[in-house]
Amino acid sequence: MVLDRLKQIASQVTNTVSPPHPLDPLSSLEIETATSLLRQEKGQLYYNAVTLLEPPKAEMLQWLADPDHSPRPARIADIVVITPNGEVMDGHVSLTEHKILSWTHTPNVQPLITMEDLQIVEHVVRKDPKVIEQCAILGIPASDMHKVYCDPWTIGYDERFGNSVRLQQALMYYRPHVDDSQYTYPLDFCPIYDSNKQEIIHIDIPKVRRPLSTAPPHNYTAQSIRDTIGYRTDLKPINITQPEGVSFTVNNRVINWQNWSVHVGFNYREGIVLNNITYFDKAENAVRPIFYRLSLSEMVVPYGNPERPHHRKHAFDLGEYGGGYMTNSLSLGCDCKGSIHYMDANFVNRAGAAQVIKNAICVHEEDAGILFKHTDFRDDSVIVTRARKLVISHIFTAANYEYCVYWIFHQDGTVQLEIKLTGILNTYAMNPGEETKGWGTEVYPGVNAHNHQHLFCLRIDPNIDGPNNTIFQVDAAQGAGEVGSEENFYGNAFYAKKKRFTNPVEAMSDYDGSTSRTWEMSNENKLNPYSKKPVSYKLVSREVPALLPKKGSLVWKRAGFARHAVHVTKYNDQSFYPAGRHVPQTSGEPSMGLPQWIEENPTENIANTDVVLWHTFGITHFPSPEDFPVMPAEPMTLLLRPRNFFVRNPCLDVPPSYARTPAEVAAGKSGCACGKDGKSVLV
Amino acid sequence: MVLDRLKQIASQVTNTVSPPHPLDPLSSLEIETATSLLRQEKGQLYYNAVTLLEPPKAEMLQWLADPDHSPRPARIADIVVITPNGEVMDGHVSLTEHKILSWTHTPNVQPLITMEDLQIVEHVVRKDPKVIEQCAILGIPASDMHKVYCDPWTIGYDERFGNSVRLQQALMYYRPHVDDSQYTYPLDFCPIYDSNKQEIIHIDIPKVRRPLSTAPPHNYTAQSIRDTIGYRTDLKPINITQPEGVSFTVNNRVINWQNWSVHVGFNYREGIVLNNITYFDKAENAVRPIFYRLSLSEMVVPYGNPERPHHRKHAFDLGEYGGGYMTNSLSLGCDCKGSIHYMDANFVNRAGAAQVIKNAICVHEEDAGILFKHTDFRDDSVIVTRARKLVISHIFTAANYEYCVYWIFHQDGTVQLEIKLTGILNTYAMNPGEETKGWGTEVYPGVNAHNHQHLFCLRIDPNIDGPNNTIFQVDAAQGAGEVGSEENFYGNAFYAKKKRFTNPVEAMSDYDGSTSRTWEMSNENKLNPYSKKPVSYKLVSREVPALLPKKGSLVWKRAGFARHAVHVTKYNDQSFYPAGRHVPQTSGEPSMGLPQWIEENPTENIANTDVVLWHTFGITHFPSPEDFPVMPAEPMTLLLRPRNFFVRNPCLDVPPSYARTPAEVAAGKSGCACGKDGKSVLV
Structure with missing residues (x-):
């Protein structure tokens, strides 16, 4: 019976008219093909992840170069399960060959916490007698336990429990009414939940108790606004329409737009993968490769309050929950x-069943202001051309916070990553008159919002006119020679000082704002014909705080990727996750991911070879009352810009809104809008 | 006759039904009132500037607090002229009292170069026999002198000529055809022009000569695109419409929008003044002052090639030409x-006649993406609210470059300054095979674009709930206690380390990217009721390169404001221009403006008093071929964000696009779009 269904599914997969692109995420059918096969051969399993195992890069490059005559890379599912007796198994299942390729028990690790893992905790918490007892101490009667809520978090690492038991910590809250914001009523104790037993195994109770706040609710619901300050009525509509449709084409998951082509992948962990x-x-009449792969590969959100157990608040939202799993279904408007x-x-x-998040990814165009402009002051002859951008975005909710991720393509060859942080501050209880000691801010009576950082790790697999690339650190530097010397008489000499990275240890580099430090990904085998400099893309990133937890601290050990702004490693098909494959409850001894890879081969050549650049950036957030009860979006951005890559401005052929030459001015002729039929493409 | 006209004008001014706001720029009528009076009393003068003398702040604050019962500040014109015998006169003319208040000869200074001053140079250059001779050496026959162009620049400072003679340097170019870009054909010599004599007094000739380039033209004109690569045809229109009109109101020059109010001034020098x-x-049911005045007060663009005479390329575009004078007339679409x-x-x-730049300032709204969003992971109850922004912008052309200046107001209380750089690189000639020595980039055969910085000085006059403010430097800092210590056992402690500035010397501060350094403008006399921290606005600026010309260099001496990211001075009614009032041909000995003011009173109290914060920011530009022949806009931005200023998110009352509460989810009720008539205000 199961076998029949499996054969039926397999046949459907095989007979699909248009086979998936080798980098397409697994379809529902493929997911269930894998789980059906495993169910048949391994019996009941609790699925943690069933995702595409991306084909080996060598195979992919061969196929991409000539898809009609190259072998199509196999479809393989990368699988993580927990067995009914709590063992973690990692496996690969070939969907092409319908067989299990590998099946391994991985001891002493905990795979990420899924949404299902999270959802159940609150129900357990509400029924736990010790939790009910703690609530009573704070002034919440047992009859009100339905008003008690928790945000289940990964536990970080707690040395009392290690990593053999699968744990979550329950950050506790209260809602007077189901529609009230719970973050106004944090509770002061922290139950620890065992995911396998589905029970509370411990409660961390502070020495100083903080009874339930008696402050009025602090809400953002429509009703609460109507009942108090009322909605403003002076905002007139802005309509944005594209009567002729969009300027991009979609071929399955490959998007073509304004000379760009990109395959849009998605996985449970990183979310969007380009x-x-x-x-x-x-100018070259050629399709030129730029990046083989771009993704947010990891992040960590360390909180700055040293009092136990707040040190455990340092979620790795991608590796511990999954940016894909937490993705919002988006709605038009x-x-x-x-x-x-x-x-x-x-x-x-x-x-083991497939499930769908509808509208997980949004692809749309936006007007982007002026692309370029120049006016000749002699005669007011002018050209002005407007810019368009293509935005590929998703939004994920990590308990209290939302992360809005925008991958933006520009006509001038720039790729931009913009992240907006919104949602709600993580909050903790404080008594009237209690001091924050500088570790947080009282954003509302009884509400302490702790200092924290959001540190993201952008994984860049450059492919600048081919995979053999070199990374340079570039600083703006003063020229040699003191003021008054012949070589630098007026003292104004400056230049771009470059450091060529040849191994991963020397590539571990920090940010320097005063030198406008950037990093260039260059193909030294191809020089720009004019500048004679290697064709390059430059990483321009300005929100690059240092990791604030100290060297040797728990966070420093666990989040090795965050120790430096840039790491560079030689590409290999295994290294995708800079804090390790299974992140929850890692102790940081040894540090997984990047530090491990680099330690294994510290002198490996990374010059003029296939490399990956790992860039950690983000913000440090000292909360304030205007961030509450819901935070206005805080933007953060970085750019990947072509430098010496093109022989000229690559968007000269975007039709200008208006252009008039000196000869036209002299002859009294009007200029032109140079779109289709001489009309401007912009109204 | 003149007197009659004067009386007539004066009477018109007096009888204007609605008198101007005391900060309104001078009207055409007011300008001509002043020049008529001066013509009568002083005879013929060459006008350099006739602009509003902003009223003393004390008078203004009194009037703003109670305009109906306070004396209206007088209208006074601030005037700079050059007399027929070349003397510079500074004066004040009262338009209220119709009299000259002051009239002073200012020796050893040169007022800025006007557009009229610039326009004439090219005509003189083309006829000068020595220039014709130099052109011939490069291969341009005398019959082709109409194809020779020059961008007249301020001379910077040239010690051979000092500042007693009014000079410009002529950067020389050639156009094969009038519509060809001259920047592809730079000439290697540099005539020096005497503005008073209107003749070339010297030519700087390099030792190594560089004949006229024989490379083909490199153009961006519509015809050149049509004749070569053709315009792309795959860009579909995006229409942005506001069928019910805009959401702001305009009362003369005061704009009200989404709780904001701002007076939009404009002058010849700074351009937009807010x-x-x-x-x-x-929440307070009160209008709260935030900034008394915001403007770009100065800038400098040092070039990094130490070879003579390129050291002279370091234009102060605002103080030497005027960002207002160079402003583009903007066109819809x-x-x-x-x-x-x-x-x-x-x-x-x-x-002395008034002239108008039509459509110099653009005020418009834009959609600004998500304002805030939160989804409850338990039940998908959600709120999502879209943001709007108000943009007040102008664009000015400084010979080759354009600067697009956007003052942006956000609903969450943030003021953003965005600057986009576009236009054309300044270029110099190079021979085939010649080395740039790292001081520039060959962006096209024969075209050397030199390294340069764009450093802007933002003048912030804070008024955070009143004029008595204090500036703090804020760094993200690790807490005390090593890993394993009781106070910081897990090593995760961090906090906002604040340095309170009490005098201008200790306030001279540099940028530190690794600590995410910001500066807060605080009113220590008013604490946020929740956080107990002073109400503040925070300067968040991430593009803050160090000044690259060395300490003691010509640029360092002349552009004192650029030595540090932040200077703070006590407010006074005279200090507006951080490189001095008359900038051209200053030697930097002594340094004018900020260094001078600080040296005069280095220990003056700047805490809890009326202060001005001067912030220098910008970019360092190492050109590349994709910046040529016209540069895709390079953006740069900074934010002024409320911190502990509001008691809550101040934009909670912006109607959400969609909101649905947990109770509505549980009851199966749909959510709402909460605009007028329950409709979303955004389509």
Whole structure:
């Protein structure tokens, strides 16, 4: 019976008219093909992840170069399960060959916490007698336990429990009414939950108790606004329309727009993955590869309050929960505007069935202001051309916070990553008159919002005119020679000082704002014909705080990727996750991911070879009352800009809004809008 | 006859039904009132500037607090002229009293170079026999002198000529055809022009000569694109419309929008000046002052090539040419989109007549993505609210470059300054095979674009709930206690380390990217009721390169404001220009402006008093071929954000696009779009 269903599914997969792109996420059918096969051969399993095992890069590059004559890379599912007796198994299942390729028990690790893992905790907490007892101490009667809520977090690492038991910590809250914001009523104790036993095994109770706040609710619901300050009525509509449709084409998951081509992948962990990013360069009459793969590969949010157990608040939101799993279903008119193309996301659930997040990814265009302009002061002859951008975005909710992730393509060859932070501050209880000691801010009576950092790790797999690339650190530097010397008489000499990285140890580099430090990804085998400099893309990133937890601290050990702004490693098909494959409850001894890889081969050559650049950036957030009860979006951005890559401005052929030459001015002729039929493409 | 006209004008001014706001720029009528009076009393003068003398702040604050019962500050014109015998006169003319208040000869200074001063140089250059001779050496026959062009620049400072003679340097170019870009054909010599004599007094000739380039033209004109690569045809229109009009109101030059109020001034030098910026805070039911005045007060663009005479390329575009004088007239559909409100700018010409730049300032709204969002992971109850922004912008052309200046107001209380750099690189000639020595980049055969910085000085006159403010430097810092210590056992402690500035010397501070350094403008006399921290606005600026010309260098001496990221001075009614009032040909000995003011009173108290914060920010530009022949806009931004200023998120009352509460989810009720008539205000 199971076998029949499996054969049926397999046949459907095989007979699909258009086979998936080798980098397409697994379809629902493929997910269930894998779980059906495993169910048949391994019996009942609790699924943690069933995702695409991306094909080996060598195979992929061969296929991308000539898809009609190269072998199509196999479809393989990368699988993490927990067995009914709590063992973690990592496996690969070939969907092409319908067989299990590998099946390994991985001891002493905990795979990430799924949404299903999270959802159950609150129900257990409400029924736990010791939790009920603690609530009573704070002034919440047992009859009000339905008003008690918890945000289950990964536990970070707690040395009392190690990593053999699968744990979550329950950050506790209260809602007077179901629609009230719970973050106004944090509770002061912290139950620890065992995911396998599904019970509370311990409660951390502070020495100083903080009874339930008696402050009035602090809400953002429509009703609460109507009942108090009322909605403002002076905002007139702005309509954004594209009567002729969008300027991009979608071929399955490959998007073509304004000379760009990009394959849009998605997985449970990183969320959006951009692959095989190329640009059709008119000057070379060639499609030029730029990035093989771009993704947010990890992040960590360390909190700055040293009092136990707040040190455990340092979630790795991608590796510990999954940016894909937590993704919002987007709705027109809310998250994006204009003509939207949506893509769904398919995941496995705990039981092994496929489930879909509708509209997980939004693809749309936006006007982007002036692309370029110049006026000749002699005669007011002018050209002004407007810019357009393509935005590929998703939004994920990590308990209290939302992360809005925008991958933006520009006509001038720039790729931009913008992240907006919104949602709600993580809060803790404080008594009237209690001091924050500088570790947080009282954002509302009884509400302490702790200092924290959001540190993201951007994984850049450059492919600048081919995979053999070199990374340079570039600083703006003063020239040699003191003021008055012949070589630098007026003291104004300055230049771009470059440091070429040849091994991963010397590539561990920090940010320097005063030198406007950037990093260049260069192909030294190809020089720009004019500048004679290697064709390059430059990482311009200005929100690059140092990791604030100290050297040797728990966070420093666990989040090795965050110790430096940039790490560079030689590419290999295994290294995707800079804090390790299974992140929850790692002790940091040894540090997994990047520090491990680098320690294994510290002198490996990374010059003029296939490399990966890992960039950690983010913000440090000292909360204030205007961030509460819901935080206005805080933006953060970085750019990947072509430098010496093109022989000229690559967007000269975007039709100008208006252009008038000196000869036209002299002859009294009007200028032109140079779109189709001589009309401007912008109204 | 002159007197009759004067009386007539004066009577018109007096009888204007609605008198101007005391900070309104001078009208055409007021400009001509002043010049008529001066013509009568002083005879013929060459006008350099006739602009509003802003009223003393004490008078203004009194009037703003109670305009109906306070004396209206007098209208006074601040005047700079050059007499027919070359003397510089500074004067004040009262338009209220119709009299000259002061009239002073200022020796050894040169007022800025006007557009009229610039325009004439090219004509002189083309006829000069020595220039014709130099052109011939490079291969340009005398019959082709109409194809020779020059961008006249301020001379910086040249010790051979000092500042007694009014000079410009002529950067020389050639156009094969009038519509070809001259920047592809730089010439290697540099004539020096005497503005008073209107003749070339010297030519700087390099030792190594560089004949006229034989490379083909490198153009961006519509015809050149059509003749070569052709315009792309795959860009579909995006229409942005506001069928019900804009959400702001304009009362003369005061704009009200989304609780903000701002007076939009404009002068020949700084361009846009924003005054009396306030926010109506619903929570306090009060209009709260935030900034008394914001403007770009100065800038400098040092070039990094130490070879003579390139050291002279370090234009102070505001103090030496005037960001107002160089402002573009904007056109709908080109520079701004949507429903635009334009403002004109009025200036004096050399002869003393008023002239107008139509549509000098653009005021418009834009959609700004997500304002805030939160989804409850338990039940998908959600709120998502879209943001709007108000943009007040102008664009000025400084010979080759354009600067697009956007003052942006956000609903969450943030003021943003965004600057986009576009236009054309300054270029110099190079021979085939010649080395740039790292001081520039060959962006096209024969075209050397030199390294340079764009450093802007933002003048912030804070008025955070009143004029008595204090500036703090804020760094993200690790807490005390090593890993394993009781106070910081897990090593995760961090906090906002604050340094309170009490005098201008200790306030001279540099940027530190690794600590995410910010500066807070605080009113220590008013604490946030929740956080107990002073109400503040925070300067968040991340593009803050160090000044690269060395200490003691010519640029370092002349551009004292650029030595540090932040200077703070006590407010006075005279200190507006951080490189001095008359900038051209200053030697930097002594350094004018900020260094001078601070040296005069280095221990003056700047804590809890009326202060001005001067912030220097910008970018360092190492050109590359994709910046040529016209540069895709490079953006740069900074934020002024409320911190502990509001008691809560001040934009909770912006109607959400969609909101659905847990109770509504549980009851199966749909949520709401909460605009007028329950509809979303955003389509």
